[in-house]
Amino acid sequence: MLARAVLLRLSNSPVAERFVRRSRASAGLVRRFIAGETLDSACAVVRDLNAAGMSATLDYLGENVTNPAEARASVETCLRTQNAIRERGLNANVSVKLTQLGLDIDTDLATENLRAVVENGERLGQFVRIDMESSAHTERTLAVHRSLWQSHRNVGIVLQSYLYRTDADLEAAIAQGIRVRLVKGAYDEPASVAHRKKTDVDAAFLRQAKRLLDAGDYPAIATHDERLIRGCQEHAVSIGLSLASYEFQMLYGIRRDLQTALCGLGHPVRIYTPYGEKWYGYMMRRLAERPANLWFIVKNLFRR
Numbered sequence: 001m002l003a004r005a006v007l008l009r010l011s012n013s014p015v016a017e018r019f020v021r022r023s024r025a026s027a028g029l030v031r032r033f034i035a036g037e038t039l040d041s042a043c044a045v046v047r048d049l050n051a052a053g054m055s056a057t058l059d060y061l062g063e064n065v066t067n068p069a070e071a072r073a074s075v076e077t078c079l080r081t082q083n084a085i086r087e088r089g090l091n092a093n094v095s096v097k098l099t100q101l102g103l104d105i106d107t108d109l110a111t112e113n114l115r116a117v118v119e120n121g122e123r124l125g126q127f128v129r130i131d132m133e134s135s136a137h138t139e140r141t142l143a144v145h146r147s148l149w150q151s152h153r154n155v156g157i158v159l160q161s162y163l164y165r166t167d168a169d170l171e172a173a174i175a176q177g178i179r180v181r182l183v184k185g186a187y188d189e190p191a192s193v194a195h196r197k198k199t200d201v202d203a204a205f206l207r208q209a210k211r212l213l214d215a216g217d218y219p220a221i222a223t224h225d226e227r228l229i230r231g232c233q234e235h236a237v238s239i240g241l242s243l244a245s246y247e248f249q250m251l252y253g254i255r256r257d258l259q260t261a262l263c264g265l266g267h268p269v270r271i272y273t274p275y276g277e278k279w280y281g282y283m284m285r286r287l288a289e290r291p292a293n294l295w296f297i298v299k300n301l302f303r304r
């Protein structure tokens with residue numbers, strides 16, 4: 001728990017970022033979790049995933065952008081990514097973070113930037129997923145989604161089981177037919193807004209996943225937790241849900257064995273595939289989820 005909190009704190013530290021970026025020891029971990037720094041390298045990874053029977057959602061890395069020009073540049077890269085998916089015939093879509101599109105600068109700016117991505121997706125027949133960030137952004141993220149949802153149906157949200165508010169957000173999403181990706185939640189949240197104990201988060205996740213399977217529109221169950229995955233499979237069978245009515249989602253580089261096994265059973269499996277130069281925050285959250293990953297770095301420190 002302490003290691004998780006420290007790593008999540010470091011994920012926002014520019015000093016730690018400079019250190020990690022300079023360290024050759026972290027290179028192995030970056031390779032494991034990130035599909036390269038360029039669009040070409042990411043597309044090559046997606047091609048391999050598609051060949052193995054899995055779809056992907058491409059995430060151009062970046063968050064907490066502080067000026068409109070940078071936010072606009074992120075939009076351009078998202079559009080290029082969507083266009084590349086179409087031109088190269090890939091089975092993929094994009095996931096975006098609203099702070100990368102300017103949410104911390106101005107909500108209207110982020111809405112208009114997202115609109116460009118959603119409308120391009122609509123032209124190309126592609127879905128767009130809005131990732132969920134820290135609880136400081138939850139309300140505004142859902143508000144931006146709401147304003148686009150009035151006129152666009154190819155845009156969905158992510159809800160985090162660790163937040164107390166999620167049961168209510170889930171019901172609102174189900175009532176409107178909004179597509180939800182359910183995750184446990186990856187940020188360091190206080191006990192005033194989020195469950196802190198793993199058992200509580202897991203119980204909320206299973207309850208909410210079952211509710212989505214019962215009543216949601218093509219739910220995305222995003223976890224590597226085998227026990228929860230089994231719980232969802234059993235529930236889907238018990239209510240007679242076809243495999244094609246929902247999908248499992250996992251992160252690139254994590255539990256590849258499980259990804260392959262689920263795909264082999266006929267489940268739609270989508271792999272969240274991040275790429276780009278701004279990998280630091282993303283990689284630190286992956287370390288925080290499993291501090292044992294630090295051994296990867298420690299081992300490489302002593303490797304010549």
Ligand SMILES: Cc1cc2nc3c(=O)[nH]c(=O)nc-3n(C[C@H](O)[C@H](O)[C@H](O)COP(=O)(O)OP(=O)(O)OC[C@H]3O[C@@H](n4cnc5c(N)ncnc54)[C@H](O)[C@@H]3O)c2cc1C
Pocket residue numbers: 130131132133158160183184185186187222223224225226249250251254255271272285286287289290293
């Ligand atoms: C497709 C996808 C999209 C996501 N989008 C968001 C989002 O928008 N917002 C958000 O807050 N969070 C997001 N997350 C992250 C999520 O909130 C969790 O932090 C993450 O999935 C780890 O939780 P878990 O469900 O795998 O369960 P855990 O209990 O953390 O892990 C279960 C098992 O999975 C394996 N595992 C999990 N994480 C790692 C790791 N980093 N390295 C190695 N093994 C690991 C281990 O075997 C572990 O025992 C996303 C996750 C996925 C899969």
